[in-house]
Amino acid sequence: MYSEQVMDHFMNPRNQGRLLNANGIGEVGNATCGDIMKIYLFIVDSVIEDVAFETFGCGAAIASSSMATELIKGKTVDEAWSLSNKAVAQALDGLPPQKIHCSILAEEAIHAAINDYLRRSDLPERKE
């Protein structure tokens, strides 16, 4: 059902855990729908120096979080903001149709974490 990429990121998740020095944290989803994703960012001079994730959810949710953190690590805040769920799914060599919503959570969690950082820095939040 899942691609080798998905299974690899599920079995060996990258950047999993908490980031104690995080200056932007975003959590999306809820336990009712079955997936919760939490992204920790450590941003210095508008660059994502470090990133970590915690996920409650299915294989696709865990793999999407892992892949998304890999894709934004070392990138600027702007670049990270524009990471789409499509790009995450593509990097995972595709997701089953009913699992696309899990990759959307990854995009949303990154947006929430960036906005948390902007709020903490007294900067205006971003919309789309």
Place this chain on the structure above:
Amino acid sequence: MSEKKCIYMDNAATTKTHPDVVSAMLPYMTEYFGNPSSLYDFGQTSKKAVERARQQVAQAIGCGPEEVYFTAGGSESNNWAIKGVAFANQKKGKHIITSSIEHHAVIHPCEWLVSQGFEVTFLPVDEYGIISPESVAGAIREDTILVSIMFANNEIGTIEPIPEIGAICKEKGVYFHTDAVQAVGHVPINVDEMHIDLLSLSAHKFHGPKGVGCLYVRSNVKIERLIHGGGQERKRRAGTEHVPGIVGLGAAIDRSVSLMYESNMQIQKLRDRLIEGLLTIPHSRLNGHPTNRLSNNVNIMFEFIEGESILLLLNQYGIAASTGSACTSASLEPSHVLVACGVPHDRVHGSLRLTLGEETTEEDVSYVIEILPGIVKRLRDMSPLTPDELRSKK
């Protein structure tokens, strides 16, 4: 890793067709391919085989062979029982009673009947998934034509008080149907003693082939046809008989009913050991009834983690199981059964069902008890919901 194990603990989903059942079926796919409706001898060989299977089913559930109708499985039997009774008796009334934990093959026909102008009461269950006979009695009205309550639940294994519910229906003069798909071959059944008027069963749940089952219909029950066409099954269910499947069903039901007692003793011991072993994991709980449950069913909920990821990791160790998590269901809805039992949504996602079988060994159980705590810990370390005291020290 060495050679990959294969530990099948999903016997509620389906069972392995027993080799003896396969050998009973084979000749009817090769030599004896005749149509049971044909007059010549070798059509009659097929007909005899079908009638022998009918006899085997009758003996297993304590009915007459003329009350057994072969179908394409549990889903068809449930659809036929519910729609067939509804349409044949709508002059008397349009009210049906069922429960909120039925299989979708009962719930969806009932919901469809609502769209056709019928009224359906979905009875609640207690925290163990038990439907109280009193609630059935209280729900029966003047215009009630059918009560449909499952014999045993497929997810949590809870066995319902069928004889008591049957007695109430008999007293009130309402037909009583039971979806016994998970019970046949695992729980002793007698349709007369239990006052059952209609009963669904499916061969692949007791080591028979897939795609064949039957509906028992007590001789006085008024029921419409579901499948119109030829005159098979005494003009009540059209279609050339699935002879090899029917022969397999007969052989399988015969075999499992005669082995039931021994097999239950053995499986239940393993089940209890597995439950005990898994409940040592902190923040875990048994779903379903502690004692009124199928001898093969283990359903445990682990807090803070999600079921599909448990299944994927178990699969890495060669263990096949199932979950009530929304993420694995096509509808993305969490298990309606666990929700009806009052399990909070977030915990429903963390439920794991392991259903044992004849081939399950002590070693299999030990292996699962050994592997699962590590899987739970690994996923809890990953989850934002896990409290600090349950996390690994870094």
